Amino acid sequence: xxxxxxxxxxxxxxxxxxxxxxxxxxxxxxxxxxxxxxxxxxxxxxxxxxxxxxxxxxxxxxxxxxxxxxxxxxxxxxxxxxxxxxxxxxxxxxxxxxxxxxxxx
Numbered sequence: 001x002x003x004x005x006x007x008x009x010x011x012x013x014x015x016x017x018x019x020x021x022x023x024x025x026x027x028x029x030x031x032x033x034x035x036x037x038x039x040x041x042x043x044x045x046x047x048x049x050x051x052x053x054x055x056x057x058x059x060x061x062x063x064x065x066x067x068x069x070x071x072x073x074x075x076x077x078x079x080x081x082x083x084x085x086x087x088x089x090x091x092x093x094x095x096x097x098x099x100x101x102x103x104x105x
Contacts, residue, residue, distance in 0.1 A: 008035070 017031075024034055042048055074093065 021031060024031060029037075070093070071090070074090065
């Protein structure tokens with residue numbers, strides 16, 4: 001019995017396609033295999049893993065994950081810029097940065 005398939009058409013930068021196909025060939029899987037593996041993982045875990053391996057660290061202002069890290073970052077920024085944030089400004093920044101509602105902050 002043949003496995004049913006569906007086509008996906010995606011526009012990819014030619015260099016990225018070429019380079020990724022070379023890596024996948026070394027690993028021994030096709031682009032189609034990679035996409036199927038990735039989509040099965042999304043279905044199984046009900047989330048998209050956006051953990052991107054890199055040798056460079058994110059700038060501090062892009063690597064903030066908690067309320068405490070944001071408060072610490074803003075405190076350092078206040079000292080560097082001689083700027084003081086009001087509690088309302090802090091709440092607005094926290095809400096925007098962490099996606100929290102005003103009631104939770």
